[in-house]
Amino acid sequence: MITSVQNDKVKQWKKLHKRKGRTESGAFFVEGFHLVEEAHKSNWEIKELIVQEGINVQHIEGEFPITEVGDNVFKHISKTETPQGIAAIVKMNQPKVVNGSTVLLIDSIQDPGNLGTIIRTADAAGFNAVMLGENTVDAYNEKVIRATQGSLFHLPVTTENLDEKITELKEEGFNIWASSLSGARSFDELEVGSKTALILGNEGAGVRDEIVELADTVVKIPIYGKAESLNVSVAAGILMYYIKM
Known part of the structure; x- marks a missing residue:
């Protein structure tokens, strides 16, 4: 359980709100049940799941680290007005070959x-x-x-x-x-x-x-x-x- 906004991990997550941070890490921040599930169902690599204490994520099955955080930490990293208590760090997927008409x-x-x-x-x-x-x-x-x-x-x-x-x-x-x-x-x-x-x-x-x-x-x-x-x-x-x- 991470309860401090000064935690090094929390600082790294915050950097993903900026384009420079995303580019340097090759990952980005996704928030909310729907978007996290869409990333997972579409086989994008979830590097880490971030869950606010008390939020049930048992229905999201996958082999990735899950980090639980306090309410204050999730509010600190959230960019939505009504946070759902779930976010993910997702690896960028930049396909080089595009097929189609x-x-x-x-x-x-x-x-x-x-x-x-x-x-x-x-x-x-x-x-x-x-x-x-x-x-x-x-x-x-x-x-x-x-x-x-x-x-x-x-x-x-x-x-x-x-x-x-x-x-x-x-x-x-x-x-x-x-x-x-x-x-x-x-x-x-x-x-x-x-x-x-x-x-x-x-x-x-x-x-x-x-x-x-x-x-x-x-x-x-x-x-x-x-x-x-x-x-x-x-x-x-x-x-x-x-x-x-």
Whole structure:
């Protein structure tokens, strides 16, 4: 039982709330019964289970260390408003080979809620992978993980150099679509090829011009009302489901 927030283990867990700590350790922090169970069911490596005193975790079966902590310690490491008393340290899983015919590329999205929702929607739509540009929010950010509702564990999510990856995808026969409001065709006028990669961009600035120039097709979603644009996660859902129809 760990009861002090000054314990060395507790300090290491706290470091995982920062991108630098996650990168250095190759692990990340997952909180709540649902997300811990999704990680476990999806065969991600749980390095350690952290359980608040009095919480029953007998239904989570696995060969991993379990550390019990006092209420004060769990509140100290928790990032949720109503902690459930269970968390896990999970090893990062960065697949290098992605197979399939539909890929989503993310250029500089900054809002964790948007990215998590997009990953969840990609999972629901049956996309084969999500590839994050280097300026995008970290996929292992706690807010991203919560917004994915476990979908992070269901499909490959990698960090890539988008310029290089787009070139590779073209060589593999992918048709590259970039979402933009200027110089674009309405998505529903287009035929979807056998392999399609969709690029979505930053909430305010959109896809960078140099990335748009690499695309085969620039697409937009028509705006019929007075709104200037759609939220990027909503746009992602519309375009991904159209591609998969």
